[in-house]
Amino acid sequence: MSLYDFEVTTIEGKKTTLEAYKGKVLLIVNVASKCGFTYQYEGLEKLYKTYKDKGFVVLGFPCNQFSEQEPGNEEEIKNFCSLTYDVTFPMxxxxxxxxxxAHPLYVYLKKEQSGLLGSEGIKWNFTKFLVDKHGHVVERFAPATKPESLEQTIKGLL
Structure with missing residues (x-):
């Protein structure tokens, strides 16, 4: 199964696959609105706006598994992201x-790129997976890794 085969649901409730992102460099991130790393939405959006016309997309997947830091429903999450951080990347x-x-996409991502010392589990919000144009998961970044620090790596894949 390829990355592009996974079924996902948009924040608006529409079922789709990741096929629409084939041929693009992706940064897949589990996000949360009430986390110490929530400010990273700003950096993620800046990367997206800077490189979207060159084939780069950020994909945000809200998750409430870490200290219940994403308690809202999809409409509340969408409003928060839009009003607070002007998020325009796909959520x-x-x-x-x-x-x-665990969503099958994340089961796949964790198998493709394990974390520290080979652990598969996601440790916290804002863990980032970088995917190349061919759908290969090339790198996994810790929650504390700021989006801005990924710019050169992303440019190298574009």
């Missing part, structure tokens, strides 16, 4: 990234 419905109910 999806809230998912689990760990455990028995």
């Amino acid at each position: 999806f419905s809230k998912i689990d990234v760990n455990g028995e109910k």
